[in-house]
Amino acid sequence: MKPIIQDIFRGLTFTDDELLQISGKLHKTSILRKEHLIEPGKDVNHFYYIHAGCLRTYFIDPAGKEHTLQFAIKGWWTSDYIALFGKGDTKSVAYIECIQDATLYKVAKSDFDELCREIPKVSRFHVQNLESAFAAFQRRILENLMLSAKERYIAFVQAYPNIEQSVKNYHIASYLGITTESLSRIRRNIALD
């Protein structure tokens, strides 16, 4: 378990006692392509750390259209944060789908909060991550405001360089906020430079 913990909390070093505390709260799971980790209406109480594989978080709007909020790859965390961090109840409103066979380590939010209280450096680690995420979200919102669909696609490919293999075209389109057809046109347009 130790190597995984050090993988998860990169940059931190723990005493044997702390390692024990943490590993008691960390549970290995795996999930296969096309299976769903989370679906609307289900209770959400965990964070999931991705040790291998790839998942995507998406929503379905009243018109039945999918909207991809994020892809999560090796080394990232995922969950339905709207349910987990939001004020309301903890019922999910999102789908989290496995798009490449994955190995996950899950921690209950309540267990994680406990770890934060018991081990201050875990708390600081969490704050640090939340702050980075905060900046990253602002950048994404700006990117959506400032860039055209073509520019956003180019930015996406740069941000997730090796994801294109595992991800369907329509996943990317729904992440960028356009249709597959438009994405197809954009790709052709880029190709003939």
Next chain:
Amino acid sequence: MKPIIQDIFRGLTFTDDELLQISGKLHKTSILRKEHLIEPGKDVNHFYYIHAGCLRTYFIDPAGKEHTLQFAIKGWWTSDYIALFGKGDTKSVAYIECIQDATLYKVAKSDFDELCREIPKVSRFHVQNLESAFAAFQRRILENLMLSAKERYIAFVQAYPNIEQSVKNYHIASYLGITTESLSRIRRNIALD
């Protein structure tokens, strides 16, 4: 100073000693309409708590167009979080403009981090706020993906019910990612229901 601290950290109660620690790090400022709190290139080291008034954070893209990232009103914090929380240096890339005469309380990020270390409940308060913001950002990204300009405008008016007086129409347009002209047409369209 005590009433302001209790206003800022709603829900927490502090000992006299803690109040002293906090008030030593909190500095009152005020700013007038049309002045800028932050401009690109300036160093950003503080959070600003808004006790009264209204500010907006915006960016100017290479084409010279403004994009409003957020409005900050009484009871909110503001800063250039991309600079303050991002990995890179602390030079601002944003403008923060006062759009209604404001009274602010500022804290240096380094002082705030110190408070978090010294007073655990402040740290928990911060984590709680970051987590809510995290969920809120996801909701905003989704809203941008799912809703039409008209629907986003309606959502905006509901989210900031009494802001319309102080905010220019083109501020709202640049927040919604549309032009003033489009916003004008949307408003007319809504009027004749």
Next chain:
DNA sequence: TTGATTTCTTACCCTACGTCAATTTTTACG
């Protein structure tokens, strides 16, 4: 391998929103 299913591309037309320019309305200020 081959047929079936899923995904991607292309073509056609349509719509929401952008651009430009003129006009009216509102706000600021001497």
Next chain:
DNA sequence: CGTAAAAATTGACGTAGGGTAAGAAATCAA
């Protein structure tokens, strides 16, 4: 106040991206 400046509206027209439908290509399953 009245005038200038700023903001909002309107109209004519352009364009990015959407909707639909059909075919091509890739992937899967047996």
